[in-house]
Amino acid sequence: MTATTLTRPEATLPAEVLAQIQQVVGATYVTTLPADMAGRVADHRGLYQGHALALVRPGSTAEVAAVMRLCHAARLPVVPQGGNTGLVGGSVPRDAVILATDRLTAIRDRDPLNSTMTVEAGCLLLTIQQTAEEMDRLFPLSLASEGSCQIGGNLATNAGGTAVLRYGTTRELVLGLEVVLPDGEILSDLTGLRKNNTGYDLRHLFIGSEGTLGIITAAVLKLHPRPARRATAMVGCADPEAALALYDRMRARDADSLTTFEYIDRTALQMVVDHGPGCSDPMAERHQAYALVELTAPDPEADLDARLEHTLGAAFEAGDIADAVLASSEAQRAALWALRENLAEVQKAEGASIKHDVAVPVSRVAEFIAAARQGCLALMPTARVCAFGHFGDGNIHFNLSRPLDMTDAEFLTRTEAVNRVVHDIVVAMGGSISAEHGIGLTRRAELRHYKDPVALRVMEGIKAALDPLGLMNPGKLL
Numbered sequence: 023m024t025a026t027t028l029t030r031p032e033a034t035l036p037a038e039v040l041a042q043i044q045q046v047v048g049a050t051y052v053t054t055l056p057a058d059m060a061g062r063v064a065d066h067r068g069l070y071q072g073h074a075l076a077l078v079r080p081g082s083t084a085e086v087a088a089v090m091r092l093c094h095a096a097r098l099p100v101v102p103q104g105g106n107t108g109l110v111g112g113s114v115p116r117d118a119v120i121l122a123t124d125r126l127t128a129i130r131d132r133d134p135l136n137s138t139m140t141v142e143a144g145c146l147l148l149t150i151q152q153t154a155e156e157m158d159r160l161f162p163l164s165l166a167s168e169g170s171c172q173i174g175g176n177l178a179t180n181a182g183g184t185a186v187l188r189y190g191t192t193r194e195l196v197l198g199l200e201v202v203l204p205d206g207e208i209l210s211d212l213t214g215l216r217k218n219n220t221g222y223d224l225r226h227l228f229i230g231s232e233g234t235l236g237i238i239t240a241a242v243l244k245l246h247p248r249p250a251r252r253a254t255a256m257v258g259c260a261d262p263e264a265a266l267a268l269y270d271r272m273r274a275r276d277a278d279s280l281t282t283f284e285y286i287d288r289t290a291l292q293m294v295v296d297h298g299p300g301c302s303d304p305m306a307e308r309h310q311a312y313a314l315v316e317l318t319a320p321d322p323e324a325d326l327d328a329r330l331e332h333t334l335g336a337a338f339e340a341g342d343i344a345d346a347v348l349a350s351s352e353a354q355r356a357a358l359w360a361l362r363e364n365l366a367e368v369q370k371a372e373g374a375s376i377k378h379d380v381a382v383p384v385s386r387v388a389e390f391i392a393a394a395r396q397g398c399l400a401l402m403p404t405a406r407v408c409a410f411g412h413f414g415d416g417n418i419h420f421n422l423s424r425p426l427d428m429t430d431a432e433f434l435t436r437t438e439a440v441n442r443v444v445h446d447i448v449v450a451m452g453g454s455i456s457a458e459h460g461i462g463l464t465r466r467a468e469l470r471h472y473k474d475p476v477a478l479r480v481m482e483g484i485k486a487a488l489d490p491l492g493l494m495n496p497g498k499l500l
Contacts, residue, residue, distance in 0.1 A: 025064065025071040028463075028497075033117035035075040039096045043078055046088045051079040051125070062103060062120050065111045070463060072114040074101075081125040083142075083200060083208060083239040090237070091206030093119055099496045100204075102233035104143065104175030107167040109377070110462030112179065112232045112498050123174045126239060132157055137245040138197060138214040143174025143238050150243065159245035162189040162281075166363045174238045180230035182458030184362070187414030188281040188318075189246060191458070192229065198242035199225045204235075204489040214242050227484065232460050233495040235488045249281075249318035253326035254355045255334060258309030258345040262287075262388035262409075265311045267342045269384075269413050272315065275333050279326060282316035283414040284362050285387070289423075290410045291361060297371040298364035301357075304347045313413065314362050365410055365419075373424035374433050375408070376440050382453035384416045390451055394420050397443040402436060404428070417457035420444055441468060461499045469499070 035054060044052045053059065054076045063072040075098065080086045093100050099118035106113050126144035133139070134157045141150055147168040154161040162185040165171060171181075177199070181192045189195065198213035211224060228235055259265040262285065269283050288310050294301050304312075317326045330348065337343045349355035369375050382390045395407050404425035411418040422440060424433040445455045449472050461469050470478070478500075485492075485500055 025068055028070055028072045028114060028116040033073065033075060035098070035119065036096060039092055039098065040076065042092050043076070043089055046092070047078060047080050047085050051081065053077050059120070062106060062122070063115055065109075065114050066107050067109060067111075070111045070114040073117050074115040074120045075118060077120045077122060079122045079125050083126070083202065086121065086123075086126075086202045086237055086239055087206045087208050089119075089121060089206075090202050090204065094205045094491070094493060097491060097493065099493045100237075101495050102174070102178065102237045104172030104178070105146070105167070105170045106175075107171045108175065108179060108462060109379070109459045110456075110464040112460050112462030112495070113175070114463065116497055118496065121237060123172060123237070123239070126174070129153055130240065131242075133214065134159060134245075136214050138242050139245060140198075140212060140214075140240060140242045141173055142240045143172060143177070145173050147171050147173055147176060154245050155248065157245070158248050160248045161195070161243060161245055163192055163195060166366055173241065173243075177229050177238050177241060178231060178233050179460040180458070182412065182415070182417060184282050184284060184412065186412060186417070187283055193226065195244050196225060196229060196241050197244050199228055199238055200240035201228050201236040201238050204491070204494050208239075209236070212240060212242050227488075230460070232462060232499045234485060234499050235494060237494075247320035249320055250322040251319045251324045251326050252355065253317045253330040254349040254358055255315050255330055256304045256347045256358045256361065257313045257315060257334065257337075257343050258305050258307070259311040259313060259343055261310050262391045264342050265313050265413060266384075266388040267340075268313060268315075268337050271337055271340075271342060272333055273414075275336075276317055276329060279317040279319050279324070279329070280315070280414070281318045282314060283412070284314040284410070285413040285418070286312040286314065286362065286365070286410045287391075287408065288312075289406055290365055290408045293368045293372055293408065293423075294361050294364050297368040298360060301360055301364060304358060304361065305345050307345065309344055314358060362410075369408060369421065369423060372406070374430035375424065376422045376434070376437050378418075378420040378441070378444050378448075378455075379457050379459040380418055380420060380444065380448045380453055380455055381416045381457035382418070382448060382451045384414065386451050386453075387413055387416055387418060390418065390447060390453070391420070393447050394444050397447060398422055398440060401439060401443055415457075416453070445472060463498060466497075466499065 101115040123144040126142035131140035406423040
């Protein structure tokens with residue numbers, strides 16, 4: 023697969039600005055050497071190859087602000103970068119300064135009674151989860167990349183994950199933010215309040231803005247009671263319609279404890295079985311559709327296993343499910359979760375893929391999968407549909423893997439045509455072309471094609487007001 027190059031090799035950082043930045047953060051934390059920046063100028067999927075003027079790693083909000091003032095004065099574009107685990111090229115630099123947040127790792131405050139934690143942007147998501155656990159609380163954002171992604175990037179993309187059904191997206195897990203604006207001013211709104219009706223709720227401008235309006239340096243996160251009991255099962259279904267019927271049944275019976283309802287089609291599951299480390303088929307017979315379901319409760323006396331068995335038994339009697347495997351130990355639970363968590367990575371072993379991160383109303387997810395499959399196979403009959411995602415919030419990762427009779431390069435020439443088929447169906451169903459991954463570089467043209475023109479003008483007006491020079495993460499989103 024050949025990456026798209028975003029570079030002008032002649033672009034360099036003025037020596038006097040470099041010296042000033044080194045004085046602010048220390049020469050140790052600034053580099054212009056291509057070898058030192060190699061892992062920072064390409065995206066996680068290998069689709070884009072960028073070029074950076076420098077890599078700068080400030081150690082505090084004050085240093086971030088000072089660097090931004092220098093770059094603003096010199097009219098230098100800046101790309102904020104966390105763990106660089108995004109999937110749409112949102113942190114790839116194009117002749118810009120990379121401002122990395124990996125040194126902003128302080129847990130500034132823990133407040134168990136208020137169920138909040140104040141963290142800096144460079145904290146790993148996994149570290150935040152573990153810190154919440156030490157507080158006997160839960161930070162429910164959960165992603166396959168949680169060991170390497172940073173909370174600042176999660177906030178900038180409004181990350182979703184596997185627990186949105188119960189707890190909402192990242193946006194709903196944040197009470198306050200600290201943001202360095204493009205000119206170096208610091209917006210300090212680190213409130214731990216659930217109610218604060220004193221004007222515009224500015225945090226929501228920056229959450230999901232993909233680093234185009236400012237640099238998030240800290241956040242107050244909302245915590246939840248830590249689950250004391252879990253019940254987990256992998257369920258086999260005849261098709262997506264049956265899986266949706268199971269979801270509807272579980273929402274009616276178990277809404278107060280249903281935390282996860284993840285859909286996986288047979289092609290996707292087979293890829294994990296074939297390529298996932300230690301993964302095996304969970305059932306003796308194959309099924310066209312699967313659902314990973316989990317109930318959780320903070321009450322240690324809750325008998326969730328019995329509750330889940332009862333619901334699945336009723337679903338079996340109704341013909342909604344064909345088989346189910348309930349985890350009876352933590353090791354079995356981990357094995358079932360591995361089938362879902364390894365999905366994104368194992369697709370690489372099957373060659374190039376054309377990926378879609380879309381959302382439709384929950385009532386139409388099965389209909390969407392069927393329509394998109396039909397449309398894509400009409401366009402490319404030997405393509406392999408790999409569909410999985412978060413049934414409970416309407417988010418489906420509808421991916422096509424390269425046909426076995428095509429090269430990667432030949433397959434990827436069909437990307438625009440495939441996108442049009444899938445996204446036309448999504449929009450016709452009242453859906454979104456980006457559910458949780460963001461727009462970045464990959465979906466920018468699609469956003470222009472589908473977004474309401476008035477909404478685009480409002481977004482452009484906000485961008486012009488906060489970043490009139492267009493220096494923050496240029497070329498992304500808008």
